[in-house]
Amino acid sequence: MIAKSPTAGFRRLFDEVGTVDAVGIEERVAKFTTRSIKKASKVQGLKLAVSMVDLTTLEGKDTPGKVASLCQKALAPHDADLGAPQVAAVCVYPAMVRHARKALGSDTGVRIASVATAFPSGQAPLRTRLAEVKAAVADGADEIDMVINRGAFLAGEFGAMQDEIAAVVEACGDTALKVILEVSELETYDNIRAASFLAMRVIREGDFIKTSTGKTSLNATLGNNQVMLEAIRDFYLDTGVAIGMKPAGGIRTAKQSLQFLIAVKETLGDAWLTNERYRFGASSLLNDLLRQLEKEKTGAYQAPYYFSEAAESY
Amino acid sequence: MPTLAEKKSTRGPARTGRPAPELIFGDLWVFDPAPESADPKLKPRYDLFIGGQFVAPKSGKYFASINPANEQKLAEIALAGREDVDAAYAAAERAFSTTWGRLPGRERAKYLFRIARLLQDRAREFAVAETLDGGKPIKESRDFDVPMAAAHFFYHAGWADKLDYVAPGRRVAPLGVVGQVIPWNFPLLMLAWKIAPALAMGNTVVLKPAETTSITCLKLAEILQDAGLPPGTVNFVTGAGETGAAVMGHPTAAKVAFTGSTEVGKIIMRSLAGTEKKMTMELGGKAANIVFDDAPIDQAVEGIVNGIFFNQGHVCCAGSRLLVHEPVADRVLAKLKNRLRVLRVGDPMDKNTDIGAINSKEQLGKIAALVESGVQEGAEIFQPPCRLPTKGYYFRPTIFSGVSMSHRIAREEIFGPVLSILTFRTVEEAIEKANNTAYGLSAGVWTDKGSRILKMSVELKAGVVWANTYNKFDPASPFGGYKESGFGREGGRQGLLDYCKLV
Numbered sequence: 001m002i003a004k005s006p007t008a009g010f011r012r013l014f015d016e017v018g019t020v021d022a023v024g025i026e027e028r029v030a031k032f033t034t035r036s037i038k039k040a041s042k043v044q045g046l047k048l049a050v051s052m053v054d055l056t057t058l059e060g061k062d063t064p065g066k067v068a069s070l071c072q073k074a075l076a077p078h079d080a081d082l083g084a085p086q087v088a089a090v091c092v093y094p095a096m097v098r099h100a101r102k103a104l105g106s107d108t109g110v111r112i113a114s115v116a117t118a119f120p121s122g123q124a125p126l127r128t129r130l131a132e133v134k135a136a137v138a139d140g141a142d143e144i145d146m147v148i149n150r151g152a153f154l155a156g157e158f159g160a161m162q163d164e165i166a167a168v169v170e171a172c173g174d175t176a177l178k179v180i181l182e183v184s185e186l187e188t189y190d191n192i193r194a195a196s197f198l199a200m201r202v203i204r205e206g207d208f209i210k211t212s213t214g215k216t217s218l219n220a221t222l223g224n225n226q227v228m229l230e231a232i233r234d235f236y237l238d239t240g241v242a243i244g245m246k247p248a249g250g251i252r253t254a255k256q257s258l259q260f261l262i263a264v265k266e267t268l269g270d271a272w273l274t275n276e277r278y279r280f281g282a283s284s285l286l287n288d289l290l291r292q293l294e295k296e297k298t299g300a301y302q303a304p305y306y307f308s309e310a311a312e313s314y
Numbered sequence: 315m316p317t318l319a320e321k322k323s324t325r326g327p328a329r330t331g332r333p334a335p336e337l338i339f340g341d342l343w344v345f346d347p348a349p350e351s352a353d354p355k356l357k358p359r360y361d362l363f364i365g366g367q368f369v370a371p372k373s374g375k376y377f378a379s380i381n382p383a384n385e386q387k388l389a390e391i392a393l394a395g396r397e398d399v400d401a402a403y404a405a406a407e408r409a410f411s412t413t414w415g416r417l418p419g420r421e422r423a424k425y426l427f428r429i430a431r432l433l434q435d436r437a438r439e440f441a442v443a444e445t446l447d448g449g450k451p452i453k454e455s456r457d458f459d460v461p462m463a464a465a466h467f468f469y470h471a472g473w474a475d476k477l478d479y480v481a482p483g484r485r486v487a488p489l490g491v492v493g494q495v496i497p498w499n500f501p502l503l504m505l506a507w508k509i510a511p512a513l514a515m516g517n518t519v520v521l522k523p524a525e526t527t528s529i530t531c532l533k534l535a536e537i538l539q540d541a542g543l544p545p546g547t548v549n550f551v552t553g554a555g556e557t558g559a560a561v562m563g564h565p566t567a568a569k570v571a572f573t574g575s576t577e578v579g580k581i582i583m584r585s586l587a588g589t590e591k592k593m594t595m596e597l598g599g600k601a602a603n604i605v606f607d608d609a610p611i612d613q614a615v616e617g618i619v620n621g622i623f624f625n626q627g628h629v630c631c632a633g634s635r636l637l638v639h640e641p642v643a644d645r646v647l648a649k650l651k652n653r654l655r656v657l658r659v660g661d662p663m664d665k666n667t668d669i670g671a672i673n674s675k676e677q678l679g680k681i682a683a684l685v686e687s688g689v690q691e692g693a694e695i696f697q698p699p700c701r702l703p704t705k706g707y708y709f710r711p712t713i714f715s716g717v718s719m720s721h722r723i724a725r726e727e728i729f730g731p732v733l734s735i736l737t738f739r740t741v742e743e744a745i746e747k748a749n750n751t752a753y754g755l756s757a758g759v760w761t762d763k764g765s766r767i768l769k770m771s772v773e774l775k776a777g778v779v780w781a782n783t784y785n786k787f788d789p790a791s792p793f794g795g796y797k798e799s800g801f802g803r804e805g806g807r808q809g810l811l812d813y814c815k816l817v
Binding site for chain 1 (some may be wrong): 334335336337338339340341342343344345346347348453457608610611612613614616617648656665666762782783
């Protein structure tokens with residue numbers, strides 16, 4: 001039957017959610033890079049970006065000690081008189097969640113996010129992935145970063161992909177969920193937009209969609225960030241359900257992060273300029289933000305060793 | 315900024331009773347002013363550029379050039395009379411018969427390359443001068459006008475020693491002295507479009523810039539001097555309509571090229587009827603930008619915005635009529651309105667400004683009158699609630715929906731940031747509406763279907779048809795119109811053919 005072929009599935013999906021012109025969207029985002037952010041607006045943007053960082057360490061060599069130092073950095077990124085806020089969350093592997101909880105305590109503004117569901121590939125049986133989610137939640141995770149089943153999506157089995165996300169939503173309970181599309185494996189902007197819609201239809205208000213794991217060659221770019229922001233906007237205007245967005249991987253400089261925030265400001269508006277709806281999955285970004293804040297305050301750039309190292313990956 | 319700890323549960327209540335979702339484009343994160351600070355190096359007074367020298371006008375009269383962003387005087391510009399135009403033509407004729415006209419193409423190329431490079435060297439200074447004089451946003455003069463002008467000199471420099479290949483099988487020869495008049499919307503770029511092909515072919519030039527935007531033209535005269543261009547090869551005479559008429563009607567001119575309004579173009583053509591002068595006319599437009607239901611809507615909206623609000627809509631090929639397929643008409647309109655709400659209107663010198671100042675008080679009046687007619691005729695108007703500067707000539711980006719073909723705003727060129735939206739049901743209807751105009755300069759087509767693009771590009775009576783993009787220019791691509799949008803082409807091989815005779 002023709003209607004059941006995967007191609008017909010994609011065709012119908014694209015007709016339904018609309019397509020993206022690659023040249024056009026890249027021209028659009030190039031305009032964000034020409035915005036000039038100065039003085040007070042720059043300081044405000046930098047602080048906003050700090051408050052949105054999911055400070056991340058996702059390495060095989062992670063230890064409780066490393067995670068503890070990451071948590072300290074998250075709580076107090078730099079000298080208090082710089083006025084930098086706490087970051088939004090720390091992001092760790094499930095085995096590290098309880099160590100992070102111990103380091104942060106229970107009465108804290110910094111949340112614990114954990115990449116569960118056999119991150120980064122997701123290639124484990126569903127029951128294993130769900131068990132991982134439940135374990136991370138039980139250990140004290142506030143947020144779960146899951147990966148979608150890219151194989152199912154690319155094979156046109158959209159129902160299977162959505163069912164798995166729905167199962168993770170259920171396993172999360174009250175814990176917020178971030179759905180990683182792994183954009184580099186979806187390849188096209190059309191696919192990224194379509195996968196965004198499939199995910200948004202089964203998650204809840206306040207949950208996020210996220211670009212990537214940071215474990216592949218291409219991660220967050222202004223282009224795929226924009227495709228996802230526009231999908232979130234269209235979904236919100238259609239349904240009233242506000243979904244958050246998290247670009248992850250590849251955002252290393254303060255300048256880049258300001259460009260991403262300009263995209264948010266001009267696409268989704270003020271309601272998304274908060275860490276409840278926008279996050280940066282990053283680690284080295286934080287120190288560049290602090291360095292720029294210091295520069296705005298003192299007029300001089302400090303040497304890199306002036307800022308404490310807590311993470312070097314992503 | 316609310317912290318996560320204060321976060322309230324937003325899940326739960328059913329959607330019923332909630333207000334319709336809306337986006338908030340407010341003042342949570344306001345950008346500080348980011349003015350471009352380069353020195354435009356303006357002189358208080360500019361004379362005429364004749365025979366390689368700056369010379370005072372015979373009449374001794376000067377007029378003021380105004381910065382439309384704040385209504386302040388920038389400089390005094392010489393008013394050229396008939397005698398000055400005569401002197402300019404005499405200098406050009408002399409250069410044609412003694413120096414420039416006798417140089418081999420490879421030598422002419424060296425001068426053109428030199429002009430292009432000198433312009434690149436002073437790009438920032440020229441961009442600032444262009445913005446001060448014309449009111450366009452600095453990001454456009456910096457990223458489009460000045461680099462494109464340099465690109466035209468580079469492109470035609472490349473042609474100068476390869477003219478044997480312009481018309482295969484034929485030889486080409488220059489025409490002599492050409493008279494050129496250019497408009498105020500892209501002062502420097504139109505200048506480059508006009509003089510680069512003329513010079514590459516070996517012609518000499520008398521050119522008049524628009525009276526509101528003469529400064530970058532006269533600044534380019536400094537570059538021509540620095541490049542060592544033989545005196546008289548290019549002459550600039552400044553002034554208003556009378557000076558322009560003298561340039562166009564001069565008996566020495568072997569060819570005249572005009573870019574401007576259809577109204578003035580007709581006057582010039584009437585006055586030159588029966589003479590042997592060659593002509594090129596690049597006149598007005600009322601381009602249709604056609605969006606089909608299978609188009610990538612967000613990128614189409616971006617193209618619509620770029621099509622009509624680029625350079626405040628002071629673009630002869632502006633996509634001023636949006637024809638949108640009925641199934642997606644509401645969505646496109648809703649998205650357009652949201653997009654307009656984030657356009658930044660204001661000081662053209664601010665690097666974040668998207669829409670700058672209207673070029674002149676006169677033009678502002680024309681736009682306001684046509685918009686008023688749109689309201690009177692019953693079209694529905696939308697303008698975003700942006701704050702405009704108190705001094706200077708500004709107009710809010712405006713879209714009209716529910717426009718019909720008989721409305722004035724659907725037929726007349728507004729030359730401002732005003733979009734008229736019409737709908738269609740079938741491909742044939744789109745073509746019919748798009749072609750139902752006295753103009754035919756450009757058109758845009760937005761669809762995912764390649765075969766439809768090809769069909770439209772054949773059926774649309776327009777000199778340029780852009781597909782899934784708008785306002786794209788390249789020196790290698792010929793530009794020009796059908797019907798009352800003029801004749802002749804600028805750019806590419808076709809543009810060169812308009813500046814030579816075949817021998």
